[in-house]
Amino acid sequence: MMDKALRVLQKYFGYSQLREGQEKVITSLLQGSDTLAIMPTGAGKSLSYQIPALLFEGVTLVISPLISLMKDQVDALKEFGVSSTFINSSLTLRETRSRIEQAGRGEYKLVYVAPERLETESFGELLESLHISFVAIDEAHCVSQWGHDFRPSYLRLGPFIQGLPRRPLVGAFTATATEGVKQDIIRHLRLHNPKIFVTGFDRPNLTFSSLRGENKKVFLLEYVQAHPEQCGIVYAATRKEVDALQAFLTGKGIKAGRYHAGMNDMERQESQEDFLYDRTPVIVATNAFGMGIDKSNVRYVIHFNMPKTMEAYYQEAGRAGRDGEPAECILLFSPQDVVLQRHMIEQTTLHPERKVNELKKLQEMVDYCHTTRCLRKTILEYFGENDVPEECGNCGNCKDDRETVDITVEAQKIFSCIYRMRERFGMNLVAEVLKGSRAKKVLDLKFDQLSTYGIMRQAAVQDIKDCMNYLITENYLRLTAGEYPLIKLEPKVVPVLKGEAKVFRKVARKIEKKNIDPQSLFERLRALRRTIAAREKLPPYMIFADNTLREMAETCPGERTALLRINGVGERKLEKYGREFLAEIQAYVQGH
Numbered sequence: 312m313m314d315k316a317l318r319v320l321q322k323y324f325g326y327s328q329l330r331e332g333q334e335k336v337i338t339s340l341l342q343g344s345d346t347l348a349i350m351p352t353g354a355g356k357s358l359s360y361q362i363p364a365l366l367f368e369g370v371t372l373v374i375s376p377l378i379s380l381m382k383d384q385v386d387a388l389k390e391f392g393v394s395s396t397f398i399n400s401s402l403t404l405r406e407t408r409s410r411i412e413q414a415g416r417g418e419y420k421l422v423y424v425a426p427e428r429l430e431t432e433s434f435g436e437l438l439e440s441l442h443i444s445f446v447a448i449d450e451a452h453c454v455s456q457w458g459h460d461f462r463p464s465y466l467r468l469g470p471f472i473q474g475l476p477r478r479p480l481v482g483a484f485t486a487t488a489t490e491g492v493k494q495d496i497i498r499h500l501r502l503h504n505p506k507i508f509v510t511g512f513d514r515p516n517l518t519f520s521s522l523r524g525e526n527k528k529v530f531l532l533e534y535v536q537a538h539p540e541q542c543g544i545v546y547a548a549t550r551k552e553v554d555a556l557q558a559f560l561t562g563k564g565i566k567a568g569r570y571h572a573g574m575n576d577m578e579r580q581e582s583q584e585d586f587l588y589d590r591t592p593v594i595v596a597t598n599a600f601g602m603g604i605d606k607s608n609v610r611y612v613i614h615f616n617m618p619k620t621m622e623a624y625y626q627e628a629g630r631a632g633r634d635g636e637p638a639e640c641i642l643l644f645s646p647q648d649v650v651l652q653r654h655m656i657e658q659t660t661l662h663p664e665r666k667v668n669e670l671k672k673l674q675e676m677v678d679y680c681h682t683t684r685c686l687r688k689t690i691l692e693y694f695g696e697n698d699v700p701e702e703c704g705n706c707g708n709c710k711d712d713r714e715t716v717d718i719t720v721e722a723q724k725i726f727s728c729i730y731r732m733r734e735r736f737g738m739n740l741v742a743e744v745l746k747g748s749r750a751k752k753v754l755d756l757k758f759d760q761l762s763t764y765g766i767m768r769q770a771a772v773q774d775i776k777d778c779m780n781y782l783i784t785e786n787y788l789r790l791t792a793g794e795y796p797l798i799k800l801e802p803k804v805v806p807v808l809k810g811e812a813k814v815f816r817k818v819a820r821k822i823e824k825k826n827i828d829p830q831s832l833f834e835r836l837r838a839l840r841r842t843i844a845a846r847e848k849l850p851p852y853m854i855f856a857d858n859t860l861r862e863m864a865e866t867c868p869g870e871r872t873a874l875l876r877i878n879g880v881g882e883r884k885l886e887k888y889g890r891e892f893l894a895e896i897q898a899y900v901q902g903h
């Protein structure tokens with residue numbers, strides 16, 4: 312049975328081995344068991360249902376929440392030589408009917424369906440003629456109110472499946488592992504004695520770091536500048552922030568796009584495509600961006616603001632490095648984010664029990680930002696994995712080599728100023744007073760008469776604020792809740808003011824510059840890929856993934872069979888692109 316699966320894997324997708332999690336899930340499905348597969352983003356969920364779909368008789372329905380995902384997946388499958396189609400609200404009834412008829416004639420093995428379609432009765436009737444052997448439900452956590460992406464139409468899935476003339480095999484796929492979500496999936500989707508598999512959540516090629524007290528804008532700019540030619544996603548919390556950051560980066564000459572729900576469909580589509588096609592290497596976006604973006608060569612994901620939950624964080628950060636090549640996930644923490652998120656949760660009309668749940672999740676996210684333990688271990692334990700080594704050696708905390716400086720004097724100045732202002736003001740005003748500003752509010756309140764007025768005159772206001780942020784993250788200071796947070800002193804400041812304790816700060820992280828040699832074979836293959844992609848009107852990563860190009864560059868295959876042995880080169884791609892890539896490799900080899 313596994314032989315067949317491996318043959319399909321090699322023939323269409325060009326891979327020689329299944330990953331451990333995939334093998335278990337595929338075996339379970341081929342044995343005919345309903346299956347719940349919990350796999351982190353990038354672990355290879357799609358193949359886990361596509362391979363069974365290709366082996367089963369009849370048609371597989373793939374339920375998938377986003378229209379953009381469907382079109383992408385159908386396009387990508389086409390490149391692999393697999394014919395599939397999608398049905399969503401963008402089609403007329405006639406088109407829908409004709410696609411179903413074609414599937415009935417065996418022209419499509421997979422039909423991607425938006426869950427909203429299931430709400431119309433006529434759709435169920437249309438499907439009656441079809442031999443549906445398997446229903447694969449992608450992003451299955453959308454069925455749960457406890458998840459972070461609840462979609463009411465997912466609740467229709469259970470009854471829909473039950474209503475089919477012959478009950479198909481059901482597979483549910485998600486990256487969310489919490490117990491409540493798991494139980495909801497089993498119950499609402501009415502899975503029959505499901506086999507449950509939780510794939511290792513580790514993504515060894517991702518380097519995680521969480522940075523506190525950085526000047527976020529400066530960091531972002533320097534990072535993006537140090538990684539030219541590389542694709543990255545910058546997540547920000549609000550539309551306004553997205554617009555501002557994109558304008559900021561563009562103003563500095565960086566090709567950056569933006570994406571959020573406030574833009575119209577066309578603008579969004581355009582931004583998304585520019586990013587997928589590597590035309591704008593950087594995209595600044597809210598969390599509306601990404602579900603279903605399976606661009607495999609994203610080299611970094613920077614969170615400019617902290618997300619609400621670890622699930623959301625790991626899913627968004629996990630969009631980096633799906634091709635298995637090294638990639639970075641950086642979270643820029645600032646205490647204001649916590650205040651804002653808490654405020655938003657408290658303002659919602661959620662049931663009190665759910666509010667408590669959300670606040671707890673938020674706290675777990677904040678803890679992640681503050682831990683000095685290995686970040687990978689922290690993540691994996693959160694997702695329920697035990698036996699994780701103490702140190703991974705490949706996260707910001709394991710390899711923190713930043714220099715430590717003594718900032719006791721600055722801290723004392725800030726603490727006394729807050730004390731003299733009676734802890735009744737926000738961070739901005741405190742910074743103005745320390746700087747010695749002549750702003751009206753400062754003068755009106757007679758703060759220019761305080762002994763702490765202007766005692767940090769040499770520093771920039773932003774640096775003073777950065778320093779305060781750092782002191783907040785280290786629990787010397789605290790921001791109150793609410794829309795206009797006040798800055799307060801914590802007990803930890805007392806020994807510092809008395810001169811009995813010192814305060815240390817790690818200086819800003821050094822950003823390593825990536826050097827790119829345009830003459831290297833890898834870069835030449837990338838350039839060729841770009842040309843082909845433009846010609847085929849496809850995103851470059853759909854031609855070949857970065858790691859496939861890397862393997863080509865390392866092994867320099869000289870003829871077709873050698874090229875076919877490279878991971879990611881299947882029969883169809885060999886036919887379509889083999890000649891051009893072999894020629895480029897040969898030209899390079901001759902030149903050296």
Ligand code: ADP
Pocket residue numbers: 326327328329330333350351352353354355356357358605607633634856878
């Ligand atoms: P998920 O849906 O779980 O986020 P994908 O299905 O998009 O992940 O797969 C992530 C990447 O891993 C894709 O680029 C895919 O081609 C690659 N991949 C999946 N399975 C394998 C495999 N067995 N061997 C090599 N690469 C694989």
Ligand code: ZN
Pocket residue numbers: 684685686687688702703704705706707708709
């Ligand atoms: Zn680590």
